[in-house]
Amino acid sequence: IEEILDDVLQSYPAKSMKNRKEHILVKDRNKSELKIKANTRTIPGIITNRGCAYAGCRGVVLGPLKDVVQIVHGPIGCSYYAWGMRRHQGLAAEGGKNFINYTFSTDMQDSDVVFGGERKLKEAIKEAVEIFNPSTIMITATCPVGLIGDDINSIAKQAEEEYGITVMAFNCEGYKGVSQSAGHHIANNEIMDNLVGIKDKELDYKYPINLMGEYNIGGDAFEIERILHKIGYDVVASFSGNGTADQIKYSHEADLNLVQCHRSINYIAEMFEEKYGIPWLKVNFLGVDATIESLRNMAEYFADPELQERTEKVIAEELAQIEAPLNRYKELFTGKTAFLFVGGSRAHHYQNVFKRIGIETVVAGYEFGHRDDYEGREVIPDIEMTADDRNIPELEVTKDDKKYRLRISQAKKEELQQKMPLDYYGGMIKEMEDGSVAIDDLNHHEQIKLTEALKPDIYCSGIKDKYTSHKMGIFSKQLHSYDYSGPYAGFKGHLQFAEDIAAGILNPSWSYITPPWKEKTTLEGSFGGGE
Numbered sequence: 001i002e003e004i005l006d007d008v009l010q011s012y013p014a015k016s017m018k019n020r021k022e023h024i025l026v027k028d029r030n031k032s033e034l035k036i037k038a039n040t041r042t043i044p045g046i047i048t049n050r051g052c053a054y055a056g057c058r059g060v061v062l063g064p065l066k067d068v069v070q071i072v073h074g075p076i077g078c079s080y081y082a083w084g085m086r087r088h089q090g091l092a093a094e095g096g097k098n099f100i101n102y103t104f105s106t107d108m109q110d111s112d113v114v115f116g117g118e119r120k121l122k123e124a125i126k127e128a129v130e131i132f133n134p135s136t137i138m139i140t141a142t143c144p145v146g147l148i149g150d151d152i153n154s155i156a157k158q159a160e161e162e163y164g165i166t167v168m169a170f171n172c173e174g175y176k177g178v179s180q181s182a183g184h185h186i187a188n189n190e191i192m193d194n195l196v197g198i199k200d201k202e203l204d205y206k207y208p209i210n211l212m213g214e215y216n217i218g219g220d221a222f223e224i225e226r227i228l229h230k231i232g233y234d235v236v237a238s239f240s241g242n243g244t245a246d247q248i249k250y251s252h253e254a255d256l257n258l259v260q261c262h263r264s265i266n267y268i269a270e271m272f273e274e275k276y277g278i279p280w281l282k283v284n285f286l287g288v289d290a291t292i293e294s295l296r297n298m299a300e301y302f303a304d305p306e307l308q309e310r311t312e313k314v315i316a317e318e319l320a321q322i323e324a325p326l327n328r329y330k331e332l333f334t335g336k337t338a339f340l341f342v343g344g345s346r347a348h349h350y351q352n353v354f355k356r357i358g359i360e361t362v363v364a365g366y367e368f369g370h371r372d373d374y375e376g377r378e379v380i381p382d383i384e385m386t387a388d389d390r391n392i393p394e395l396e397v398t399k400d401d402k403k404y405r406l407r408i409s410q411a412k413k414e415e416l417q418q419k420m421p422l423d424y425y426g427g428m429i430k431e432m433e434d435g436s437v438a439i440d441d442l443n444h445h446e447q448i449k450l451t452e453a454l455k456p457d458i459y460c461s462g463i464k465d466k467y468t469s470h471k472m473g474i475f476s477k478q479l480h481s482y483d484y485s486g487p488y489a490g491f492k493g494h495l496q497f498a499e500d501i502a503a504g505i506l507n508p509s510w511s512y513i514t515p516p517w518k519e520k521t522t523l524e525g526s527f528g529g530g531e
């Protein structure tokens with residue numbers, strides 16, 4: 001494998017080679033340190049799969065909130081790409097509002113950039129209130145807003161007073177930070193500062209939980225909620241798949257926060273504990289084995305024998321429906337390999353989904369994960385801050401004397417921490433097999449070279465590199481959009497995933513494609529008039 005990686009790196013100029021080398025790692029459990037470089041700027045000239053801060057804030061974290069009119073202050077193109085592109089689904093509750101089929105934009109023009117766009121934003125808010133009557137409006141800034149200095153924060157404040165509703169502003173201009181990860185952080189800070197805890201509901205739920213970092217892509221959250229309700233949990237709020245801003249306002253009343261995607265929401269999870277005394281549990285509802293482990297950990301946290309019994313009953317019932325076909329898929333797939341490259345958590349979560357059906361992951365990488373998503377939270381104190389990190393304000397939260405309530409004692413917490421990832425995430429690398437490759441911020445050159453050398457049976461990434469893989473004769477399943485299928489979470493979702501993978505890799509069409517490495521090089525041409 002080292003030779004293959006040397007070959008991949010060979011094509012780079014010396015400086016780039018040195019840089020990229022630090023972003024690639026071969027798993028070797030005998031090594032005392034497995035350190036990877038992450039969350040740093042992409043080398044100029046390399047086309048990355050990454051998105052921008054606005055995408056991470058507006059698209060990822062805020063996008064799924066159903067009851068919010070989300071006004072994008074910026075040119076129309078940015079809004080087009082916020083319009084259902086990420087496939088988060090949302091079902092309005094009885095009498096509840098759902099605006100996620102719309103996209104709202106101030107449609108900034110040349111003249112607004114030159115003379116300022118504040119007037120236009122105020123008009124847009126007025127219009128939104130008159131037509132849609134929302135209880136919450138969120139304004140997100142795209143690049144020109146920060147460049148010309150439109151003050152979206154004071155406009156939000158004024159509008160809040162004028163209309164008597166919640167109006168929030170997010171300074172998530174696309175250029176802030178090195179990827180969409182910066183946008184997650186900006187969204188987290190603002191939600192924590194101005195939305196969580198602004199309403200009291202005095203819920204009398206027995207097992208109130210918040211679902212965090214689950215965005216309901218392809219209906220995953222619907223499936224997770226179905227299982228949780230069947231066991232007897234009540235979801236107070238979801239951050240943010242199928243969620244509402246209204247629920248987030250009283251989400252401080254939950255007793256446990258479940259964190260699915262650590263990368264996008266860990267900031268909020270941490271702050272909840274500090275401010276309200278609610279611990280967080282790293283869960284994973286992708287894959288049956290991980291789902292079962294998560295459900296058992298939750299039941300143990302609440303320490304109620306009745307809940308534990310119901311958990312086992314639901315696990316048995318759900319397993320009975322899928323185990324036999326899943327085992328048949330395992331027989332069919334055993335020996336096959338996968339190459340995964342997804343944002344900041346799925347490249348980890350999907351490894352156990354594949355493992356259960358006999359498929360080994362040979363390469364896995366994140367677009368914008370941080371070192372803790374690879375190596376575990378224990379490395380956080382060693383992560384060097386860069387100028388890009390310092391661009392995002394750090395929100396300091398303190399104990400809320402009125403609303404803080406200790407959920408479990410320190411001693412009990414330490415006891416549970418021996419058994420489960422409570423307030424902890426161990427990252428992706430620990431769970432990878434020896435000899436497999438972890439790669440950060442992959443580019444097309446590396447994708448193609450590694451695919452040629454390792455010839456995986458499945459390439460799992462997104463729309464930007466799906467067809468590069470197909471052209472090489474290798475089935476690609478998008479793990480962002482699920483190629484418009486899903487849900488893939490929970491028990492039934494795992495079976496759905498196996499069926500979709502079978503339909504893809506067993507399709508005879510792949511035998512009609514001759515991958516480039518099976519053909520002679522045919523590249524010819526003239527340069528500057530010569531041969």
Ligand code: CFM
Nearest residue numbers: 215261264342343344345346480
């Ligand atoms: Fe978390 Fe996500 Fe992901 Fe992400 Fe994303 Fe996404 Fe993703 Mo696309 S929040 S890090 S910023 S799990 S949109 S739902 S699929 S890159 S791996």
Ligand code: HCA
Nearest residue numbers: 051055059086462463464480
């Ligand atoms: C984003 C959204 C995205 C893009 C997916 C892709 C998503 O990064 O802004 O590249 O295929 O999941 O929709 O990650």
